[in-house]
Amino acid sequence: MKLIFPYGSDNIYIGKPVELSFDPETGEYDMPDNATDIPPLSADGAGMWRPKFDKEKNTWIETADQEYKDSLKKEIVTxxxxxxxxxxxxxxxxxxxxxxxxxxxxxxxxxxxxxxxxxxxxxxxxxxxxxxxxxxxxxxxxxxxxxxxxxxxx
CATH class of the missing domain: 1.20.5 (Single alpha-helices involved in coiled-coils or other helix-helix interfaces)
Incomplete structure (x- = not known):
């Protein structure tokens, strides 16, 4: 089993990791085109608000601006x-x-x-x-x- 991080057509992380099964016929993991095994974390290891996967750099980048972050904070009402x-x-x-x-x-x-x-x-x-x-x-x-x-x- 391998944990992968799927993203949508816009390369934005879907928000839920998925376990990928080992394929006994090929002896490898069959990675979908819209996923990576790199966790969506910033360079300092912190989580991201709205991570987007950059296929060329093979890394996640933060796409959330402060307005987006503030809007999510307002939605969290206890x-x-x-x-x-x-x-x-x-x-x-x-x-x-x-x-x-x-x-x-x-x-x-x-x-x-x-x-x-x-x-x-x-x-x-x-x-x-x-x-x-x-x-x-x-x-x-x-x-x-x-x-x-x-x-x-x-």
């Missing part, structure tokens, strides 16, 4: 793809929900820290209250002992 649009919207929604979830987690974490601090402060206050209660009880006991001692001595 139609909206509802699936892509839907995937885009779903992606945006997912990102927004993930951000909201992270913010909620941070809020919960901040509340947890605040609650822990309040519990610690309450425990410290309870410890201080208990210590003060013990001190007050000890003072009352001393006052009672002193009053009792004054009464028994007098």
């Amino acid at each position: 139609e909206p793809d509802p699936v892509k649009d839907q995937l885009y919207r779903i992606g945006q929604q997912l990102s927004a929900e993930e951000l909201a979830r992270k913010q909620a987690e941070e809020g919960q974490q901040a509340l947890g820290v605040q609650l822990t601090n309040e519990i610690l402060a309450r425990k410290q206050a309870e410890a201080v209250n208990m210590s003060m209660g013990e001190q007050l009880a000890a003072l009352k006991l001393k006052v009672l002992e002193l009053e009792g001692g004054m009464t028994s001595e007098s």
Whole structure:
């Protein structure tokens, strides 16, 4: 199999390569008159807009002017793809929900820290209250002992 590039009567590339079969009787490829095995590429290896085959030079030449290229570019209009649009919207929604979830987690974490601090402060206050209660009880006991001692001595 050999890939060939057919062109029309005006020598303009038809636009679709064709596979040429090997002829077992002749042992060669039977190349049609309106085709070549030279790919329609410019000298730098880039593709062409409207290649024309020059039989004398055995090469492709670009025949498209800028106006022709611009006209083809205008014809290429991308139609909206509802699936892509839907995937885009779903992606945006997912990102927004993930951000909201992270913010909620941070809020919960901040509340947890605040609650822990309040519990610690309450425990410290309870410890201080208990210590003060013990001190007050000890003072009352001393006052009672002193009053009792004054009464028994007098």
